[in-house]
């Protein structure tokens with residue numbers, strides 16, 4: 001279940017209610033170097049830290065007051081992939097929409113610029129070495145999108161642009177035996193595609209069934225569905241409409257830091273994509289120092305039971321946000 005961006009205009013809760021008084025155990029703080037990788041637009045580390053919450057695992061907390069509308073940080077995807085329906089209209093690398101006349105076509109896929117093509121070159125070369133017909137058909141026929149992300153990650157690892165354990169920090173989904181059976185079939189097709197290439201065995205040694213399932217379990221719970229707001233963003237903010245009139249999703253992406261944000265049905269932060277898969281996390285209201293920053297994974301305009309059901313089915317948790325606890 002991908003995390004959906006959602007912009008809320010009204011606050012259901014008072015500032016007092018929102019503020020979580022959890023004991024904080026610092027897990028990560030951001031050095032200037034780490035911060036630079038996360039947030040190109042900040043000259044200082046982003047005003048956040050990751051710490052344990054009482055009952056929702058790790059969460060992201062403000063290290064200073066943050067004002068409504070502030071850009072908290074930006075984040076580049078650790079992994080992204082276009083939706084199959086958008087594959088002929090968005091950049092294969094950054095998911096930016098590309099009019100055909102502006103694009104660079106390369107072996108059947110689109111790039112928005114030479115830079116994106118260059119960035120993608122190494123792992124796309126690996127991808128092009130294998131015959132993906134059986135794997136792609138299997139996933140397409142079942143409407144599966146996340147296996148395409150695992151395929152990309154595998155190509156990135158083989159080409160050396162990513163590490164096989166790059167998503168290990170993320171929380172994995174609980175999997176049923178049916179899910180595992182389906183993943184085993186996908187894995188067999190993926191492994192088979194690579195083993196018929198000239199890629200040396202040592203370069204695909206990481207590609208075990210366990211690796212495949214563990215990556216997919218993390219993607220399932222942490223992938224964001226990317227809906228570009230483009231030039232609409234400023235209009236949306238000024239009119240404070242209740243939800244983003246999003247265009248169809250252009251793809252899915254996994255980030256490291258944004259995946260540590262917990263959910264709230266009355267969020268104080270949100271994640272947006274302007275014209276490509278680079279994410280911006282913004283404050284929806286004034287946030288106090290020490291307050292947990294939470295985004296909304298779903299459409300919060302649904303009633304409580306529908307939200308609880310969706311969060312349980314899609315993400316495997318019972319929402320403990322103040323709005324749900326109050327029965328709103």
Ligand SMILES: C[S@@+](CC[C@H](N)C(=O)[O-])C[C@H]1O[C@@H](n2cnc3c(N)ncnc32)[C@H](O)[C@@H]1O
Pocket residue numbers: 055056057058059170171221222259260261262263264315316317318319320321
């Ligand atoms: C995308 S992760 C968020 C980061 C996570 N807490 C961690 O430690 O990696 C989503 C998971 O966080 C927990 N979580 C997030 N929001 C929650 C909420 N409102 N109520 C209860 N658990 C929540 C659930 O375990 C959920 O599956």
